[in-house]
Each structure stands twice: as structure tokens, then as C-alpha cells.
Amino acid sequence: MSRMKIPTGRAGALTRNFLIPILVLAVIVAVFFRDVSFADIRAGFARIPLTYLLAFILLWLLGSVLRAWQYSILLSGKLAGRDIFLITLVRNFSVDLLPGRAAALGLYSWLARKKGIALEEGASSFIIGVFYDAIGLALMLAGLLFFLETGLSRWPLIAAMAVIFLLSAAVILFAHPILGFLLRGGKLERLRLGRLQKVFGRIHDYLIEHRGNRQRFTLIAISLAIRLCKYTYNFILFEGVLHLGVSLKNFSLFSFGLAATELSTLLPVQGPAGFGTWELAFALVFSALQIPAANIKEAGIVIHVTSQAWEYAIGLMALACLAFRGGRKDPRR
Numbered sequence: 622m623s624r625m626k627i628p629t630g631r632a633g634a635l636t637r638n639f640l641i642p643i644l645v646l647a648v649i650v651a652v653f654f655r656d657v658s659f660a661d662i663r664a665g666f667a668r669i670p671l672t673y674l675l676a677f678i679l680l681w682l683l684g685s686v687l688r689a690w691q692y693s694i695l696l697s698g699k700l701a702g703r704d705i706f707l708i709t710l711v712r713n714f715s716v717d718l719l720p721g722r723a724a725a726l727g728l729y730s731w732l733a734r735k736k737g738i739a740l741e742e743g744a745s746s747f748i749i750g751v752f753y754d755a756i757g758l759a760l761m762l763a764g765l766l767f768f769l770e771t772g773l774s775r776w777p778l779i780a781a782m783a784v785i786f787l788l789s790a791a792v793i794l795f796a797h798p799i800l801g802f803l804l805r806g807g808k809l810e811r812l813r814l815g816r817l818q819k820v821f822g823r824i825h826d827y828l829i830e831h832r833g834n835r836q837r838f839t840l841i842a843i844s845l846a847i848r849l850c851k852y853t854y855n856f857i858l859f860e861g862v863l864h865l866g867v868s869l870k871n872f873s874l875f876s877f878g879l880a881a882t883e884l885s886t887l888l889p890v891q892g893p894a895g896f897g898t899w900e901l902a903f904a905l906v907f908s909a910l911q912i913p914a915a916n917i918k919e920a921g922i923v924i925h926v927t928s929q930a931w932e933y934a935i936g937l938m939a940l941a942c943l944a945f946r947g948g949r950k951d952p953r954r
Contacts, residue, residue, distance in 0.1 A: 641890060642891055642892050642897075643892075645890055645891065645892050646892035646896055646897035649900070649901050650897065653901055654901075656918075657918050657922070661916065661919045662922055662923065662926075664919070665922070666927070668862050669861035669862060669923070669927075670861060673861040676854070677857050677931075678931070680850050680854035681850070681854050681928075683850050684850030685709055685713060687843055687846050688709045688847055689702070689705045690843055691750055691840060691847065692708070692709060692746060692747075692750065693705050694839065695746035695831065695840070696738060700733070700737075704736050704943075707942055707943050708729060708943065710935050710938075710939035711729070711936050711939050712725050712728065712729045712936075713936055714933045714935070717886060717929075720890070725747070726744060728940075729743065729747050730744045733746075735943075739823065741823040742827050745827045746827075749831070753840045753844040754847065754848065755789040756790060756793075757844030757846075757847060757848040758785065759786040759789070760786070760841070760845050761852070762778075762876060763782055765869070765872070765876050766778065766779070766782075768869040768872075769870075769873045769874060771874065771911075772911070778877065797828035797829050800824060800825040804821060804822055852875070852876045852879060854928075855875075855879060856872050856875050856876070858927055862916075862919070865913065874912070878906050878910050879903075882899065882902045882921075884902070885898045885899050886899070894929065895925075895929075896929075899925050900918070900921045900925060903917075904917055904918045904921055907921070
């Protein structure tokens with residue numbers, strides 16, 4: 622019996638990144654969203670007041686400014702404020718293009734390198750930022766847990782938040798001593814990783830440079846503010862569609878539901894740019910939370926389309942500005 626071959630090369634990338642996601646989206650729409658019509662979706666968009674959309678845009682911009690500030694600190698202020706803000710806007714729209722934020726990591730690192738930042742430093746700043754975001758999310762949800770009213774047991778939620786917080790803190794606190802241990806005494810050669818000695822060395826030097834406690838507390842505070850902005854502007858869209866009432870109880874329930882929905886971005890196979898898998902996860906999670914709304918599927922579609930359309934429009938314009946505007950070149954080239 623012959624084994625199934627996994628596509629490789631350019632054809633394999635096309636299959637993994639485009640054809641399979643489109644197939645996944647088609648199956649999800651046909652099986653799970655066949656009862657949702659375009660008229661239902663249009664009605665969902667029409668229910669959002671203009672003031673809610675303006676509040677969404679303002680909070681989104683505030684979150685982007687905070688994100689640019691976070692990256693500026695992680696890059697030691699080596700990029701001009703305008704450049705890091707434009708790179709942040711590109712990161713915002715590309716974060717869901719491929720599973721595991723691979724597209725955002727690639728674009729962010731490439732754009733940072735074009736401005737004179739070493740590839741290892743750009744990649745390290747992005748990855749470390751992800752772990753600070755996880756800490757910020759855990760802290761936000763821990764505070765909202767006091768207002769959460771649901772029939773589900775709280776202990777699994779507490780355990781999940783504790784695991785996220787501890788793992789992220791462990792990476793931030795102990796990544797550099799672990800790398801230092803591996804770099805000493807030829808351990809990488811024995812592990813057949815000798816060709817990565819230089820790369821690991823530069824990442825280790827970066828982590829050493831950014832291990833100050835004052836900087837860590839600043840980044841945690843910024844990451845918490847970023848999470849609050851993101852979850853608040855998505856809640857505004859959620860409330861604009863469903864009109865369930867603005868309260869800490871509803872915001873807490875929505876935040877835990879959105880956090881669970883975002884786990885779908887970790888799936889190895891998704892719809893194109895997350896479409897389909899995100900909406901399915903949203904519908905399943907919020908149905909399990911017993912949100913008192915019959916049109917929860919439409920709400921998920923409206924929230925995702927609105928946020929993605931805005932981020933793609935702004936992000937692509939930012940990418941065009943970075944691509945066609947001259948800037949400081951890498952002196953090593």
C-alpha cells in the first residue's frame with residue numbers, strides 16, 4: 622500500500638496556504654452556515670449605530686499606537702516612530718493570514734530588516750511580544766472573572782489562565798539562561814544544532830539586553846492596555862449587533878468567549894485568513910455560553926468581517942507606504 626505524499630515546494634505551499642483553506646471555508650459554509658442568508662448578514666451590519674463604528678475605530682487606533690509603543694521598546698527605539706507604526710499596521714492585518722501568526726512574523730521581521738534591524742532581533746521582538754500579550758490577556762481575564770456569570774465551572778478557566786501566565790512568564794524570565802546553557806560547552810554541536818550557534822547567540826544577546834524588570838513591568842502594562850482596547854472595540858461591535866446591554870457582566874462573558882474563539886487561530890488548518898474557522902468557533906463558543914441571542918452566527922460574521930475589512934484596508938495602505946517610500950537602508954548590505 623503506497624503512502625500518501627505530502628506536497629512540497631511551491632505547489633505544496635499553494636495547496637497548504639490557498640487551496641486547502643478555501644476547501645475548509647466551503648465545507649464550513651455548506652454544513653454549518655447554510656441557514657444564514659446575505660439578508661441576515663446585511664441586517665446585522667445595519668443594526669450597528671454609526672457612533673459604535675466611530676468608537677471602534679478610535680479604540681482600534683489607540684490599540685495600534687500602544688502596539689507600536691510595545692514594539693518600539695522591544696526594538697530599543699532603533700526605528701523611527703512613523704516606521705514602527707506603519708509596520709504595526711501591517712502586522713495587524715497579517716496576523717491571521719497563516720496559522721500560528723506565521724505571516725505576521727514574516728512580514729514584521731522582513732519590514733524591520735529593511736529598516737536596518739537584524740532578522741534575529743526583529744523575530745525575537747515579535748515572539749517576545751506574543752508572550753507579553755498572553756500575560757496581559759491572563760491578567761485581564763483574571764480581573765473580569767469576578768463579574769462572570771455562567772453555569773460553567775470557574776476552575777477550568779482559572780487553571781487555563783494560570784497555565785498561560787506561568788508559561789509566558791517562564792519564557793520571558795528563563796529563555797536567556799536556557800539559551801546561554803545551550804551555547805556553552807559545544808552542547809548545540811552534540812545536539813546536531815551547530816549551524817544555529819550564531820542565530821541562537823544573537824537571540825540570547827537580544828534577550829539579555831531586554832531583561833530589565835522595569836522594562837518588563839512597562840511591557841506588561843502596555844500589553845494589558847492593548848488587550849483591553851482589542852476586547853472593548855470588539856465588544857462594541859458585538860453590542861452593536863445584538864443590543865444585549867453594556868455591563869461588566871456582558872463584557873466579561875464576551876471576553877471569555879472571544880478568548881476561547883481566538884484559540885481557533887492555532888489550528889494547523891484554517892479557512893483563508895481565518896474566515897470560516899473563526900466564525901464556526903465563535904458560534905460554538907457563544908452558543909455554549911448560552912448568550913440570549915438567536916442570531917449569534919450573524920453576529921460572529923459581522924464582527925469578523927468588519928474588523929478584518931478595516932484592518933486590511935489600513936494595513937495594505939501602510940504596506941504600500943513602506944514599499945514605495947524610501948527609508949534608512951541596512952548598512953550591512
